[in-house]
Structure formats: structure tokens, C-alpha cells
Amino acid sequence: MSSKTLPLKVIHQPSRGHFTSCSETASRWASRWSSSTSSFRLNVLVPKQVSSSSFAGLRLQRRFQDACKKLGYNAPTPVQQQSVGPIVDGLNIVAQAPTGTGKTFAFALPIIQSLSKSIDEREEERSDEDQLRDQLKTGRSYVKTLILSPTRELALQTCDVFEDVCRAAGIANLKIRCVHGGVSVNTQLKSLQHSTDVLIATPGRLLDILDKNGLKYGLMNVTTVVLDEADKLLSPGFDKETTAVINRLTNKAQMLAFSATFPFAIRPVVHSLMGEDEYVRIGEVGDFGLKANATKTEEKTTSTNLPLINLKPYRINEVKKLKFLRNLILSKEKDYNKILVFVKTKKMTEEVAKMLRMENIKAVGLNGDLSQGARSDRLYSFKMSDTRVLVATDVAARGLDVKKLNAVVNYDLPRSPSDFVHRIGRVGRAGVEGDAVTLVTEENEEHYYVVCKKNGLGKDLEEVPGFEVDEDEWKSKKEKMLEQGLDLHSGGNGGVKGRKKSKKDKLREAARREAAE
Numbered sequence: 446m447s448s449k450t451l452p453l454k455v456i457h458q459p460s461r462g463h464f465t466s467c468s469e470t471a472s473r474w475a476s477r478w479s480s481s482t483s484s485f486r487l488n489v490l491v492p493k494q495v496s497s498s499s500f501a502g503l504r505l506q507r508r509f510q511d512a513c514k515k516l517g518y519n520a521p522t523p524v525q526q527q528s529v530g531p532i533v534d535g536l537n538i539v540a541q542a543p544t545g546t547g548k549t550f551a552f553a554l555p556i557i558q559s560l561s562k563s564i565d566e567r568e569e570e571r572s573d574e575d576q577l578r579d580q581l582k583t584g585r586s587y588v589k590t591l592i593l594s595p596t597r598e599l600a601l602q603t604c605d606v607f608e609d610v611c612r613a614a615g616i617a618n619l620k621i622r623c624v625h626g627g628v629s630v631n632t633q634l635k636s637l638q639h640s641t642d643v644l645i646a647t648p649g650r651l652l653d654i655l656d657k658n659g660l661k662y663g664l665m666n667v668t669t670v671v672l673d674e675a676d677k678l679l680s681p682g683f684d685k686e687t688t689a690v691i692n693r694l695t696n697k698a699q700m701l702a703f704s705a706t707f708p709f710a711i712r713p714v715v716h717s718l719m720g721e722d723e724y725v726r727i728g729e730v731g732d733f734g735l736k737a738n739a740t741k742t743e744e745k746t747t748s749t750n751l752p753l754i755n756l757k758p759y760r761i762n763e764v765k766k767l768k769f770l771r772n773l774i775l776s777k778e779k780d781y782n783k784i785l786v787f788v789k790t791k792k793m794t795e796e797v798a799k800m801l802r803m804e805n806i807k808a809v810g811l812n813g814d815l816s817q818g819a820r821s822d823r824l825y826s827f828k829m830s831d832t833r834v835l836v837a838t839d840v841a842a843r844g845l846d847v848k849k850l851n852a853v854v855n856y857d858l859p860r861s862p863s864d865f866v867h868r869i870g871r872v873g874r875a876g877v878e879g880d881a882v883t884l885v886t887e888e889n890e891e892h893y894y895v896v897c898k899k900n901g902l903g904k905d906l907e908e909v910p911g912f913e914v915d916e917d918e919w920k921s922k923k924e925k926m927l928e929q930g931l932d933l934h935s936g937g938n939g940g941v942k943g944r945k946k947s948k949k950d951k952l953r954e955a956a957r958r959e960a961a962e
Contacts, residue, residue: 544870552671626650679718684711761884797810809836
């Protein structure tokens with residue numbers, strides 16, 4: 446029998462350039478084969494090692510390598526190392542990486558490079574009027590890349606990242622547009638009459654625009670879809686809008702899903718969105734739970750890696766929370782110049798901020814009921830350090846990047862364990878350490894232990910002199926709560942134990958049950 450070379454089946458043909466032959470591995474595997482196959486020569490291809498010291502090894506054009514340096518990125522993070530090449534090759538990706546590791550940059554670089562190549566191949570740059578005239582003749586304008594974001598603030602921040610990369614790389618003719626709620630839809634409809642290379646949108650507003658025929662033919666040319674903060678976009682309350690947008694696509698598009706967390710419940714949904722094609726899993730996603738028929742028994746506890754976040758959980762008397770927060774902010778020992786405080790309701794953002802201002806602390810609230818102008822102004826004031834404390838609901842927990850943020854304070858616990866990770870991920874970003882303070886009261890202590898268990902975090906709580914829980918008083922209060930029929934371990938309002946369920950919580954539970962069916 447003549448010697449033959451068995452070809453290695455590479456599922457993603459464009460990725461062949463990522464592999465190199467490894468004779469040592471081939472020999473080891475060949476030794477396990479039976480004698481009947483001894484005449485065959487095995488050739489094994491393994492992934493090439495990506496350079497960890499620079500962006501030069503990521504198959505980026507020189508102008509994008511230079512742009513990284515201009516923007517202060519000296520070396521790629523792990524998620525950037527693993528994502529850029531496959532995205533350039535047009536592969537579907539599910540990428541999980543800790544907050545603050547540059548996930549937006551990881552997909553912005555290859556997307557802009559790909560779009561800039563197609564722009565360079567076009568005829569000489571024409572005016573917007575000429576482009577619009579041609580589009581009106583055919584009755585259509587196009588969108589090439591669609592990026593979905595769960596919040597307005599994240600959408601605007603992603604838009605800033607894309608514009609920064611284009612500016613640093615010297616690309617002036619890439620059309621980037623952002624649409625979101627809170628502002629007039631008419632202005633956005635007018636802007637979308639022009640062709641758009643990158644459209645960054647919140648799902649709800651994009652559906653409004655599509656229903657108004659603002660992009661009558663616009664999604665038929667989409668080649669890439671990014672789900673930024675995919676876990677939020679695919680969670681009950683968002684999932685129907687997100688899938689409705691994706692169902693409007695007429696052509697098969699490259700799918701990219703990025704997030705710091707991928708809870709078990711959404712993993713089959715992610716798998717189905719990827720379609721029948723194989724896709725690349727990056728980071729901590731792994732194999733578990735991603736197949737469509739995954740069962741609950743496969744769920745595992747996530748071990749959350751937070752090397753730059755100093756976790757500081759305190760056991761505090763419920764009635765002394767505000768006083769403790771005040772002391773924490775004014776502590777000379779801590780020296781916190783910029784603090785983000787998370788509360789559970791929109792009303793509390795204003796109440797807590799008002800109480801802090803009465804203590805001569807510059808504080809403002811941020812919640813979804815504010816107009817977009819007010820939200821932008823308050824966030825800008827906080828980022829520019831004109832405001833010391835920002836009191837917010839979970840609207841600020843997703844993707845927001847605030848420079849020189851010293852600490853995050855969980856004044857109230859979030860509804861879900863994954864939201865806890867996203868909250869504290871506002872600190873410990875870009876290689877800078879930060880503190881994540883959590884106020885655990887007698888009423889939410891059991892819920893805190895659930896959060897810790899789900900995220901693989903330590904449960905030790907620190908007692909603070911003068912703020913201890915009055916155990917006798919709490920015992921009496923528990924008895925009264927039980928008499929009223931309150932379940933101390935139900936999760937209740939906002940995921941806090943011992944609270945009655947709100948109408949919104951009941952609607953969310955109904956949505957989860959419907960999704961499970």
C-alpha cells in the first residue's frame with residue numbers, strides 16, 4: 446500500500462491560515478492506531494500561536510496597528526487575540542470575556558477593516574447628494590453591519606469607539622449611525638435615507654424604524670450582526686425584540702455574540718441564532734449548555750475571574766445603609782473621587798442622590814425615566830468628574846466605561862447573579878484596580894449567598910462597628926413577615942428576599958415560563 450497523507454477536515458475553510466503542522470502531535474496520535482493503518486501518514490494541523498505582545502500578529506493592516514497605538518492599546522487582550530482573526534475570516538463567534546477587557550474593540554477593529562476594504566474598492570468618493578440620488582433611483586439604501594445594544598448609553602458608547610478607530614486609522618468615509626429611543630424618530634429616519642456602513646441600534650427603536658419603512662430595503666444587505674451584551678439582549682423582556690430584528694434579515698449574515706456572562710437559560714437561544722454552521726467559542730463559554738437540547742442538569746456554577754476588582758461585602762443594618770454610604774464616600778482612608786452607586790428602583794436614584802446632596806456630596810441620579818438629554822448630561826458630568834457620585838439603576842450596568850472610577854457600590858442587590866457581575870465590572874477595567882462594595886442587610890442576606898454561589902464568589906461578610914444588625918429586632922421582623930405570608934426566600938421585588946412581587950416581576954416570571962415552554 447502506498448504512503449498517503451490523510452487530509453485534515455477544516456470546518457472553517459477560511460481559517461486554514463490560522464493552522465500549522467505539528468509532527469509531534471501527529472506521531473503521538475499515530476502510535477495509537479492499529480497496524481492496519483500503519484502505512485498511512487498522519488498530518489495534524491494545530492492553531493498558530495497569536496502574538497501576545499502586539500497587534501501585528503492579528504492580521505490587521507498597518508494603519509489599524511498604528512491606530513491601536515494612537516488609542517493607547519499597546520498589546521491585545523486575550524479576547525482581542527482570539528476574536529480578530531476569526532472575525533476577519535467571516536466566522537460566527539460566541540465570545541465571553543470579563544468586563545473591561547476590550548470586547549468592543551475586539552469586534553470594531555476587524556469590522557472596520559473589512560468595511561474600509563470594500564470602500565476602497567468603490568469608485569472615487571461621491572457626495573452624499575449623489576449617493577442619495579442614486580439610492581432614490583433604485584428605491585433603497587443599505588446597511589452593511591448591524592450592532593444591537595440593550596441600552597442607549599451603550600449604543601452611544603459603541604458608536605464613539607467606532608468613530609475613534611476610524612479617526613485614528615485615517616478613515617473618513619465610513620458611514621456610522623446610531624439609533625435609540627428617548628429622542629425624536631423623525632431625525633433618525635431622515636439620516637437613514639443615506640446608506641449606512643455601520644448601524645448601532647437598540648432593538649426597540651430599530652423595530653419602530655422598520656415598521657415605519659425607514660429601512661424598507663435596508664437590512665437585505667447586512668453581512669454582519671453583533672449582539673453586544675448578548676445575555677441581556679436574549680433575556681426575557683428583550684429576546685422577542687432582538688429575534689424580531691434578526692428575523693427581518695433577508696440574507697445569511699455573520700453572527701457575533703459578545704458578553705461577560707452567558708447564563709444557562711440563554712445558551713440554547715445563542716446556539717440557534719448561530720444556525721447550522723459551526724461557530725467559534727471564545728473565552729469561558731466552553732461546550733457545556735450550548736447545544737439546543739441542553740438540560741438543566743448540565744448547569745454549573747461559574748467561577749468568576751475578577752483579578753482587578755477588590756470585593757468588599759459588608760453586613761449592614763438595613764436602617765443604617767444611607768449613613769454607611771455617606772461615611773464610605775467621605776472616608777479619607779478610601780479617598781474615592783468617583784463612585785457609581787446601584788439601587789433597585791428609579792425612584793431611589795433620585796431619593797438617594799438628594800440625600801447625598803444634603804450632605805454636600807455632588808450626586809445625581811440616572812434612570813430610564815429621564816429624557817435622553819438629561820441622561821446624557823448627567824452621565825457626561827460624571828465622566829468629567831463634575832459629579833462625584835452617580836446613583837443609577839441597572840441602566841448603567843452594561844458596558845459603560847468610565848475613566849478613573851474608584852468604586853462601585855451595590856446599595857441594593859440586583860435581580861440576577863449575572864447582573865451582579867456586570868455591575869461590579871464597571872471597575873477593574875483597562876488594567877486599573879477598583880473596589881466593589883456590596884451592602885448586605887438582614888433582609889437580602891440569603892439572596893446575597895445565592896449571588897455568590899452562582900458566580901463562584903466567597904461569602905464572607907465584614908461587620909462594621911456601629912452598623913451591626915440587631916438580631917433580636919430582625920427575628921421579630923421575620924416573624925411578622927411570615928405572619929403576613931411573605932416568603933423570605935422568594936426573591937421578591939428586585940430579587941431581594943422577603944419582598945412582595947411587583948407587577949413587573951410577575952410579568953417577567955410569565956415571560957420566563959413562556960420561554961421555557
